[in-house]
Amino acid sequence: MTPETQHIGTLRGKVLIFGGVYSNYQALEELYQLAMKENISAQNIICTGDIAGYCASPVECLDFLEDWGIRAIQGNVEQNLLNGTDDCGCNFSEGSRCDFFAKQWFPYTAVRMTRRNLNYLAKLPLFLDFDYAQKRVKVLHGSMQNISEFVFKSTPWAIKAANFEAANADIILAGHCGLPFADAREDKLWLNAGVIGMPANDGTPRVWYVMLDDANDIFSYEFRSFEYDAGEANQLMMENGLPYSYSETLLTGLWDNCDILPDEETALQGVAIEL
Numbered sequence: 215m216t217p218e219t220q221h222i223g224t225l226r227g228k229v230l231i232f233g234g235v236y237s238n239y240q241a242l243e244e245l246y247q248l249a250m251k252e253n254i255s256a257q258n259i260i261c262t263g264d265i266a267g268y269c270a271s272p273v274e275c276l277d278f279l280e281d282w283g284i285r286a287i288q289g290n291v292e293q294n295l296l297n298g299t300d301d302c303g304c305n306f307s308e309g310s311r312c313d314f315f316a317k318q319w320f321p322y323t324a325v326r327m328t329r330r331n332l333n334y335l336a337k338l339p340l341f342l343d344f345d346y347a348q349k350r351v352k353v354l355h356g357s358m359q360n361i362s363e364f365v366f367k368s369t370p371w372a373i374k375a376a377n378f379e380a381a382n383a384d385i386i387l388a389g390h391c392g393l394p395f396a397d398a399r400e401d402k403l404w405l406n407a408g409v410i411g412m413p414a415n416d417g418t419p420r421v422w423y424v425m426l427d428d429a430n431d432i433f434s435y436e437f438r439s440f441e442y443d444a445g446e447a448n449q450l451m452m453e454n455g456l457p458y459s460y461s462e463t464l465l466t467g468l469w470d471n472c473d474i475l476p477d478e479e480t481a482l483q484g485v486a487i488e489l
Contacts, residue, residue, distance in 0.1 A: 226428060236268040349384040385433070394408030
């Protein structure tokens with residue numbers, strides 16, 4: 215049975231936060247190398263969900279993360295794989311291009327799940343709680359109320375404030391929306407590390423994560439980006455009959471569509487992110 219919240223106590227030292235592996239094994243391998251160079255222990259690495267999806271290597275990614283021993287939560291993809299539903303539960307509009315493509319990549323992922331994969335996913339909580347640099351931190355995927363809710367930088371603060379209240383947290387580390395951003399008000403910080411499995415719609419092949427630091431017992435964070443062998447990931451998608459548009463996104467850094475994006479984020483398509 216899936217635990218709802220896992221309380222992991224107090225973390226110290228640098229903490230690496232990432233999300234959205236999206237079955238992109240090449241990106242995951244590169245992130246692992248970056249973590250090793252920083253000497254970040256597995257217990258100080260957190261994934262905000264959606265390990266599987268989109269790309270060609272769901273089993274390899276899940277096995278790799280389980281062997282690595284990092285902390286992770288379920289995303290909507292993992293939840294729906296466990297529930298045996300026939301789509302990813304990403305909250306796409308029915309009939310949209312995202313919905314159309316999900317009907318291709320989700321069955322590809324679902325049919326490949328091993329018993330080991332499903333047992334691993336069933337152990338992942340929906341939320342993580344921990345203390346860090348005198349801050350109360352909550353890790354979630356979409357929102358406290360809905361694992362598939364899209365929360366962007368432009369999302370009204372009132373929505374975020376309700377989540378902070380429900381989470382009883384000073385900092386929320388979120389996933390799902392695919393874009394890195396920080397939004398801080400009223401001594402609260404909503405931080406989305408972005409994803410490593412797909413570019414951030416900014417016209418570059420870079421992918422994103424966040425490094426937290428507690429030097430001098432003061433909370434700080436830094437967005438970081440990296441490139442990896444996107445050509446190999448692209449080729450594997452094409453060889454396995456996965457959506458061509460998504461495989462091209464790995465190379466162009468542009469999403470096939472902006473169906474899920476608010477107007478403010480849509481207007482930034484193709485503009486290189488500076489964080």
